[in-house]
Amino acid sequence: MDEQTRLMHSHSGVGMAGHPGLPQHMQEGTGGSDGDGRKQDIGDILQQIMTITDQSLDEAQARKHALNCHRMKPALFNVLCEIKEKTVLSIRGAQEEEPPDPQLMRLDNMLLAEGVAGPEKGGGSAAAAAAAAASGGGSGPENSTEHSDYRTKLTQIRQIYHTELEKYEQACNEFTTHVMNLLREQSRTRPISPKEIERMVNIIHRKFSSIQMQLKQSTCEAVMILRSRFLDARRKRRNFNKQATEILNEYFYSHLSNPYPSEEAKEELGKKCAITVAQVSNWFGNKRIRYKKNIGKFQEEANMYAARTAVNATNASSHGSQANSPSTPNSAGSAGSFNMSNSGDLFMSVQSLNGDSYQGAQVGANVQSQVDTLRHVISQTGGYSEGLTANQMYSPQGINANGGWQEAPTPSSVTSPTEGPGSVHSDTSN
DNA sequence: GGGTATGATTCGCG
């Protein structure tokens, strides 16, 4: 410090007369008696500035300080600030005033709509409710747990978002303060106008807001993923419970000739299995196609259910025909209207199990179910398969070239004597 | 972990 003071004074006795911030050259007045001296002075200063880089660090430091304390400094700074203002800053300033980013607005809107941004209470649950409404049906309790799950996750996202946002804001403020202090500090040693500081602050804010936008964007993505997970039922697939599968299988195998449950039957099955009608439809759709694709694989299962149905049928003592009650799906499997005297005809009509096609007999449901049942019982014993294969020709109209379930009228041989050929099948809601 | 089973979705067809 002492050395600096010495240096400072060594330069034409220049003191610290100048008031920082004031245009010193104006204060000096126009009295030009020492004009030459001042010119000499300025030349001196400039010389010092120009050569400062050639000096050693210590020397330069000392010289710098001396210059800083020079009475001409404020004036020089003022001029430099003006020049800066007119050149660099004005160029930068041209692109400063921008309209709010449309993408940012979109993100903001979305976050608001999803209940992530905006008021703390209600937003999340409202969004969850909306999402739930969009997801459509589904079983009640299952749905409510899904709700809370969704809400919990959304709250988590919300919390993270707000925490991060706060962090960013804090960091932004800290950084801004830091930079402002730094600039203020530096403004003592280099020409920095307050306007420039203001601009710098703006730049910092813009940078931070772009970071914020990234945060918003990733938050939006997270919400979208959550939403899609919540809405996409495939992702929350649960196997039906054993009982439900049994009920469905029972129906399927006891209606193997025409496994197309009517709407009423689907509702009934849905009720029994605690699943929706749509799920019943899905199940039957899948079952049909998969059964048809690989009958061999399902053989055992088919036999099992067939045997079970057969047992049920034999055990059931009631023999009142329920063929005309299409809305009772289980009537087919459990009703005891099966007439053994028909068995011969039934056997004759049963098709080969190795083939792709089935007979879509439009006989009474009970009779038909017994046909299906017995077909498997027979196949299990391996009794009639060859003969039955040959008998396919017996009912040519029952064979579908594409291997689909045939909906053609029943061959007369299967027609139950108690029910006319036109009796309603339990599967069809016609 | 990989293979299989299974519920759901999508698409084209009649």
Place this chain on the structure above:
DNA sequence: CGCGAATCATACCC
């Protein structure tokens, strides 16, 4: 609109 077929995504089992 219901169906078959293909496909996806997950559950389940070894």
